Amino acid sequence: MDRTRKHPAPGTLDWTWSVLSPAEDKVWRDRAGHDHNVGGAKVSHVFALTDDGHRIHYVDPWLPQDHSYEMSTPAGGRFRAVSLSTGGSTTLVVVNRSGDLHTRLYDFDISGAGKVFFRYSYEDQRGLPEAPDMLAERLDTHYAAIQLPAPDWVRQPRIPGAITDRISVHKTGIGSDARELRVEGSRDGHTGYWAKSLTAEHWDFVATDQPSAGRPLENPAEDRSVDATVPASPYDYRGASAGWSATVTGFDPAVSPTPLTVDLGDGVRLGLILHTVDGLRQTPQDSGITAQPRHFDGTLEVPSEILNSLAAQPASIREFIASRLGGRRFTDTGVTVTDGELRIEGLGVVLNRG
Numbered sequence: 001m002d003r004t005r006k007h008p009a010p011g012t013l014d015w016t017w018s019v020l021s022p023a024e025d026k027v028w029r030d031r032a033g034h035d036h037n038v039g040g041a042k043v044s045h046v047f048a049l050t051d052d053g054h055r056i057h058y059v060d061p062w063l064p065q066d067h068s069y070e071m072s073t074p075a076g077g078r079f080r081a082v083s084l085s086t087g088g089s090t091t092l093v094v095v096n097r098s099g100d101l102h103t104r105l106y107d108f109d110i111s112g113a114g115k116v117f118f119r120y121s122y123e124d125q126r127g128l129p130e131a132p133d134m135l136a137e138r139l140d141t142h143y144a145a146i147q148l149p150a151p152d153w154v155r156q157p158r159i160p161g162a163i164t165d166r167i168s169v170h171k172t173g174i175g176s177d178a179r180e181l182r183v184e185g186s187r188d189g190h191t192g193y194w195a196k197s198l199t200a201e202h203w204d205f206v207a208t209d210q211p212s213a214g215r216p217l218e219n220p221a222e223d224r225s226v227d228a229t230v231p232a233s234p235y236d237y238r239g240a241s242a243g244w245s246a247t248v249t250g251f252d253p254a255v256s257p258t259p260l261t262v263d264l265g266d267g268v269r270l271g272l273i274l275h276t277v278d279g280l281r282q283t284p285q286d287s288g289i290t291a292q293p294r295h296f297d298g299t300l301e302v303p304s305e306i307l308n309s310l311a312a313q314p315a316s317i318r319e320f321i322a323s324r325l326g327g328r329r330f331t332d333t334g335v336t337v338t339d340g341e342l343r344i345e346g347l348g349v350v351l352n353r354g
Contacts (some may be wrong), residue, residue: 009048009057009067009287018045018086020107028105032125032147035175037134039117043107047071047092053080054230055254056094057287060108068285069278071111074102074153077255080227082217087169091179091198093156095167096227099219101156101183103169103198105176112148112277114144121145122330123298124277148299149256149275158221159194159203161187164214172197175298184214187288235289237342237351244320246349248342253278253289253296260300260344264316273301274344276335289339298335300325300346 020028020043025036026286045058048067054077057067073079073094079102081094093103107308112120124136128144131137137145166184179198186192190207223235233252239245247261253276260274286292302321307329310318324347333346341349 008046009050009059011050012048012053013050013053014022014081014083015046015048016084016092016184018047018092018107019043020109024171025176026174028110030125030147031149031151032144034125034128034130034144034147036118036130036137036146039109039114039134043109045107047084047218049081049084049094052218053082053096054078054082054227056092058108058176059176063108063176063280064282064284066284066287068287069108070287071104071106072153072254072256074100074104074155075226077252078226078228078230079086079234080230082215083165083167085167085169087171087179089291090251091176092171093167093169093181095165095183095217096224096226099159099163099217100168100223100225101159101181102153102225104153105151105157110146111150112146112297116280119145120148122148122301125352132231137205148277154224155223156181157201157203158195159183159185159219161185161194161205161219163194163217163219164212165217166214184212186212234251235339235342235353238351239342239354241347241349246344246347249276250350251289251337251342253294253337258303262320264314264320266314266316268314268316270306270317270320273303274335275301289337291338293341294337296335296337298333298344298346300331300333300344302329304329 020038022038029035032169045060047058056071058069059065084094095101125144125147137143162264163183163185168182170180172178172180183194185194187205191212192207194203196203214342233250233321235251237248242267245263257273262270276298279297336343340353
C-alpha cells in the first residue's frame with residue numbers, strides 16, 4: 001500500500017471531515033424536494049481545499065485513496081476560497097477573501113455516482129411519491145428516483161458586519177436543511193459570531209467577547225464570487241462524424257454540465273448539454289485530466305425549449321435528435337476523457353484536443 005496516499009491532497013490549504021449517518025441524519029433532500037434515506041454504510045468524506053483555493057478534492061474509505069475525486073467550487077470553478085467547513089454531514093460551506101459565502105449539499109452518493117446502490121434520474125421527479133424505504137426506491141419506478149443533477153451551490157446572504165475566515169456548520173436536527181451556519185465576526189465593539197439557519201434570509205449576531213481566532217476578510221456589498229485570476233479550463237475538444245461535427249469547450253472533470261455544440265453542416269447548430277458524473281471505481285486514477293483515460297457516467301440532454309418547438313426546428317435538427325438521440329430529452333452515454341481526446345460513446349464520436 002502506498003502510504004503517501006493517506007496524506008492530504010497535495011497543496012491542501014484547508015480540510016474538513018463529513019459523515020452522513022442513517023442513525024443521526026436519517027434523510028437528505030434532493031433538488032426536486034424529495035427526502036431520501038441515508039445509506040446503511042454511512043457516507044464519510046474528507047474534503048480538501050487545494051490549488052490556491054479554487055479546487056476541492058475528496059476521499060472516502062470505500063474509494064481509492066488517490067485524491068482523484070473532485071467537486072467544483074462555486075461559479076463553475078472560478079471561485080477562490082480561503083476556508084471551507086462541513087457539518088451535519090453534507091452541507092459544505094466555502095468563503096473567499098471578499099466574504100462571499102456559498103453552501104452546497106454534496107457527496108459521492110448525492111452526486112449520482114452510486115448507481116450500483118441507488119436509482120437516479122435526470123427526468124423531472126417532482127410529483128412522484130417518496131419511497132417508503134431504500135429497496136422500494138431502488139427497484140420500484142413508481143417512486144421518485146434521486147433527482148439529478150445534484151444540488152448546486154447556493155450563495156448565502158451577505159453578512160451585515162465584520163467577519164473572519166473562521167466558519168463552521170452545525171447540525172440542528174434531522175434532514176439536510178437542519179443546519180446552522182456560523183461565521184466569526186464582530187459588531188458594535190463586541191466579538192462573537194454571525195449565525196443563521198441554512199435556509200434563513202438574515203444573519204443574527206451572537207456576542208461572546210472572546211478573542212478572534214480567524215483572519216479578517218473584506219466584506220463589500222457587491223458579489224465577487226467570480227475570481228478573474230482563476231483560469232478557465234484549457235481542455236477544448238473538437239471532432240467530426242458523418243455529416244456533422246461537435247465541440248466541447250473548457251471541459252473540467254469537477255464541473256458539470258458542459259455545453260456540447262453540434263454543427264450539422266448546413267449552417268445549423270444544435271446546442272446540447274453534456275452531464276458528467278465521476279462514477280464508482282476501485283483502482284487508482286490520476287488526479288485531473290492526464291494521459292490515463294478517465295471514465296464518466298454521461299448523459300446528453302436536449303434543451304426543453306428545443307424539444308417543445310421541435311416541429312419548428314430545421315429538418316437537420318429534427319433528424320439528428322430522432323436518429324442519434326431517439327427523440328428523447330435525456331440519453332445516457334459513457335464518456336472517456338484524456339488530455340488528448342474526449343469520446344462520447346452514445347454518439348459514436350471522438351473529439352480531439354485543440
